[in-house]
Amino acid sequence: MVYVTRRTTFSASHRLYNPLLSDADNERIFDKCNNPNGHGHNYVLEVTVCGVPDPLTGYVLDLKRLRDIIEEHIIEKVDHRHLNEDVDFLRGIIPTAENLAWAFWQILEQKIPSGRLYSIRVYESENNFVEYRGEPIDVPRYLVSTTTTLHDDDEILQR
Numbered sequence: 001m002v003y004v005t006r007r008t009t010f011s012a013s014h015r016l017y018n019p020l021l022s023d024a025d026n027e028r029i030f031d032k033c034n035n036p037n038g039h040g041h042n043y044v045l046e047v048t049v050c051g052v053p054d055p056l057t058g059y060v061l062d063l064k065r066l067r068d069i070i071e072e073h074i075i076e077k078v079d080h081r082h083l084n085e086d087v088d089f090l091r092g093i094i095p096t097a098e099n100l101a102w103a104f105w106q107i108l109e110q111k112i113p114s115g116r117l118y119s120i121r122v123y124e125s126e127n128n129f130v131e132y133r134g135e136p137i138d139v140p141r142y143l144v145s146t147t148t149t150l151h152d153d154d155e156i157l158q159r
């Protein structure tokens, strides 16, 4: 098995906020990332596909093809956007690096033309990254605005 990786970057803003928690708890837990109007990160995304090299080409998959898939399905949707507000597939998800990696996996897994998706790494800063390898996890969606607190009649949708 050979593992091939495409590395790319994007810049986006987000706000980490859980409407089930008090404002004080949100601030304590999420700190700078809880800033009410969001704040930005320069993200690095690494997508790794594994497989056996094709005997004719020597490729697991053409990395130019992987580049184009990531560009079309992820980067164009998130680059220079507010992750809480502007990205349909992240709607209601707390946009931590963990949850971004999970969400990107859900999209990319079906798009890989040869080999299989092995890992997605999301770097939120130079020294901190998360890696997701596709084991099923539960990522809840909170269908309330990031800028309001939860009221009894707000709907919470659990995936």
Ligand SMILES: [Zn+2]
Binding pocket: 014, 032, 033, 039, 040, 041
């Ligand atoms: Zn942040």
